[in-house]
Amino acid sequence: MKQMKFKFVVATSLIYGFGSIPKSNYMIRHPEKYSEEVCYRRAIKIMRHMKLKAMTRTKCYGVENLPKEGGYIMYSNHQGKYDALGILIKHKPTCAVLWEAKSADRLLARQICGLLRAQTIEFDNPRQQIKVLNEIADEVANGRRYLIFPEGGYTNNRNTLQEFKHGCFSCSLKSKAPIIPVVLYDSWKSMDINTIRPVTTQVHFLEPIYYEEYGHMKKKEISDMVQGLIQQRINDIKSGEFKKQLRQKKCSKCEAKGA
DSSP: OTTHHHHHHHHHTHHHHHHHHHHHHHHHHOTTTSOHHHHHHHHHHHHHHHHHHTTEEEEEEOGGGSOSSSOEEEEEOOOSTTHHHHHHHTOOSOOEEEEEHHHHTSTTHHHHHHHHTOEEEOTTOHHHHHHHHHHHHHHHHTTOEEEEOTTOSOSSOTTSOOOOOGGGGHHHHHHOOOEEEEEEESGGGTTSSSSOOOEEEEEEEOOOBOHHHHTTSOHHHHHHHHHHHHHHHHHHHHHTHHHHHHHHHHHHHHHHHHO
16 A cells, blocks of 8 residues: 555544634634734644654754744755645744645645645746745745745655755745755655654754855755755765764763863
8 A cells, every 4th residue: 555654644634634624714714813823823733633643753953043033935855745744843933835736735735724824836837936936035025934845846755855946046036035954854754654653754954044145146056055955964864974963062062061
């Protein structure tokens, strides 16, 4: 059976989903009654339920790298159905997502998308893509935070990067907001495996890249830079170098306290 884990999550979430959907739909239809923060918390509640059913533990690194104020855009690699959940559950401030239109029109995904006040994009409609990217740039310039997957989709790529679509980096050039590269590792295991065993995934928020650093660059150059940073962290995880760096930081802190 293909994607046994995902089907297990769906089957065990039906009762919760049917109970949660009417309230979520009402909140989406009445933004004048429910603030962005309230809707975001409800979306996170649904995601946490799915995470629990997926028996997934997510280790998070680099939360301190997220800017405390203002808008920014997180660009992450893409591995599977758990990706946005794994990132947003660890991301306390409100955050929207650029979502592929067909994926966002599924049960529960539709509600999460609406609660996040996210944007959807049609891969076969260039004019609509430009319009949406411009709208995101305006929102980010006005203080919103966004999560974008530059690979566009995933095809059983696991911990291997696919080619980034550099067009989405126009959002950063127009908004002049910080870029946060985000690294997912083993995220595909949460819902895209054929067993229901517990799994552990990783989310890494890398250091922000500010407009002063990338403003003179072209979209393709920015894309290559972000992809390179994500690839380097994946390489460090695979080789054990990242664990070594964590141990060194821990020792440095211990020495500083003892001084």
